[in-house]
Amino acid sequence: MKKKLAFLGAGSHADAIAPVIDPLVYDFVGFFDDKDITEHDGYPVLGKLYDVLPYLEDGSIDAVFITIGDNAKRKELFEYVAKDYYDCIINIISPNALVLTPDSICGRGIFIGFGAFIGSKVKLFDNNVVNTGALIEHHTVVESHCNIAPNATINGLCYIREEVYVGSASVIIQTLDISSCTTIGAGAVVVKDIIEPGTYVGFQPKK
Structure with a gap:
C-alpha cells in the first residue's frame, strides 16, 4: 500500500521537489502552509504548517517532507515534527x-x-x-x-x-x-x- 504524503510548504520549492516523488511509493495528498490559500497546484492545503501533527497522529497522512528553502525556517519545522514523528519524515x-x-x-x-x-x-x-x-x-x-x-x-x-x-x-x-x-x-x-x-x-x- 502506498503511503499518504504531504508537503510542509506550498510554494516554488515544493514545485521543484514534487516531480521527484516516487508515485509507486507515495500518494501525494496535499500541503500545509501558512498562506491564506486553499489549494496549490491542484492539491488541497490541509492546514497551517503547525497543524500537521494531528494528521500524523490519526493516520490521515503517513509521511511528510518539508518544502521550504530557508534554512532556519526549515530547521524549525523539522525539529517540530521530528520530536514525535521523526520516522515519518522521508527522503526524496x-x-x-x-x-x-x-x-x-x-x-x-x-x-x-x-x-x-x-x-x-x-x-x-x-x-x-x-x-x-x-x-x-x-x-x-x-x-x-x-x-x-x-x-x-x-x-x-x-x-x-x-x-x-x-x-x-x-x-x-x-x-x-x-x-x-x-x-x-x-x-x-x-x-x-x-x-x-x-x-x-x-x-x-x-x-
Whole structure:
C-alpha cells in the first residue's frame, strides 16, 4: 500500500521537489502552509504548517517532507515534527542523482535533485537540500539544515556545519571547514576556512 504524503510548504520549492516523488511509493495528498490559500497546484492545503501533527497522529497522512528553502525556517519545522514523528519524515532522491555510497544518507528530510553527485564516503545529515547538478565530493560532511544550490561544488574532505547556504556555481576547495549559519554567494570561490557566520561573496570571499 502506498503511503499518504504531504508537503510542509506550498510554494516554488515544493514545485521543484514534487516531480521527484516516487508515485509507486507515495500518494501525494496535499500541503500545509501558512498562506491564506486553499489549494496549490491542484492539491488541497490541509492546514497551517503547525497543524500537521494531528494528521500524523490519526493516520490521515503517513509521511511528510518539508518544502521550504530557508534554512532556519526549515530547521524549525523539522525539529517540530521530528520530536514525535521523526520516522515519518522521508527522503526524496532523484533517480537521476548519483550517490556513490548508500551510507552517505545519514538522516531524514534530505532532498537530492536531478543530476546531483554525492561522492564516496560523504555524510549528509538531516534536512539537507542538494539541488540540481550540485557536486559534493568524497569524505565531505554536511551537517543538518543546509542548502546546496544548483551547480555548486564542494570538494573533498570538507566540513560544512549547520544551516549553511552554498550559492549557485560557487566552489569550495578541498579540506575546508565552513562555519554554521554561513551564506556563500553565487559564483564565490572559497579557498580558506570560514570561521565566522556571515555572507561571503567573490574570490577568497569576504563579508
